[in-house]
Amino acid sequence: MKEDYIKQVQKELYLTRAHTKEVLRDLDEAFESAAQHGESVESVIARLGTPHEYAGAVNEQFASEVLKRRVRRKAFTLLIALAAVLCVGIFMYAQQQRSADGVIGQADAATQIFVGGGTVDPVWLFLAVGILLAIVALLLWRKLK
Amino acid sequence: MQHNYVQQFKKGSLDMILLCLIAKKETYGYEIITELNRWGGEVWGYAREGTIYPVLYRLQEAGLVQTRKAPAPANGGIKKYYSLTAKGRETLADLLSFWEQYKKCIDRLIQSCQPD
Structure with missing residues (x-):
């Protein structure tokens, strides 16, 4: 479920390979940290929003890079x-x-x-x-x- | 109180709030979110990774925040720790000084607008 979510986010990112790798790493860390604090994958996903929303928010912060790509x-x-x-x-x-x-x-x-x-x-x-x-x-x- | 005006207001101050939290001590993503929610989740809305991480990327791109990856003391999992750069500390000082002036100015204005 976590892997599927990360894969979906990856598909929606319009960033350089290095930035994409970093964003996905951070996402994985977010799931891991939440699990260490007793949170379920489902509750993390509910907080993160849809993969489209998450990737959209990240793309927005790298607007010029996204536009160029x-x-x-x-x-x-x-x-x-x-x-x-x-x-x-x-x-x-x-x-x-x-x-x-x-x-x-x-x-x-x-x-x-x-x-x-x-x-x-x-x-x-x-x-x-x-x-x-x-x-x-x-x-x-x-x-x- | 979650209409667009409030959303815009919160968006504008999020950079300063994050810089302020990171200035307190070197910290990582989940801890930032937990701290934000502890300090004022019910006022500025509960923080989510989808809101915080993108802003952290922008602050890092702007050279205000730096990161290092290290094992967490608790369980050894690798975490990305955020800290302020010299430029980040300078920017935060400017923002806090502006915030003081802004707050006083707005308070005075609001007081003058109160009906007698």
């Missing part, structure tokens, strides 16, 4: 999203080119015979990486909210 995270998320769009774009462009190259003969209309490849087309890698980056960007964006 949020801006940096937003920029990083945007960069990942752009990379995803670029990868999918390259894939689509390559596919268009490929279908024209794969047509056999000089007929006025395309035949239904295409040259098949035995190995995995490296162009598909762009699609896979693009989708992966889009998922990462989406997860980062949700965390930012």
Whole structure:
């Protein structure tokens, strides 16, 4: 229960690694000290408030640091999203080119015979990486909210 | 008496109260909260970790408070002990001197506002 609470607080903190580590250490000490004075974990949690409230109060005191990190995270998320769009774009462009190259003969209309490849087309890698980056960007964006 | 005006008033004086408590002796988080509640929990509201620790971080960042980690004499668990820096003592002296003037000034004003 204590561990869950600390984990939840950690998720909501927007601080440097060093500050986050310190805040979580202090929180652990708060639980330990309370236990030494005969307080239950439940009563400590009732006093601390929700993890969201606790982390919010801490974030508020480090406002400039929090703001900087949020801006940096937003920029990083945007960069990942752009990379995803670029990868999918390259894939689509390559596919268009490929279908024209794969047509056999000089007929006025395309035949239904295409040259098949035995190995995995490296162009598909762009699609896979693009989708992966889009998922990462989406997860980062949700965390930012 | 827990409306916003009172909350704001308490917020403004919390830094001074904490510096004052830490100036008395080197102390740790739980002890600070217990002392605060013993001195005036029923007046300024019972202190909670979520209120006190963030202010302690700010005071430390401002160089008014310093910390050291050491085993507690009672059971050996590691605790973070807070004490004032030279800058912290200076700031506290300034704040207490201001508080004296402020108190007198406000008291005089309030007395003048009393109906005859």
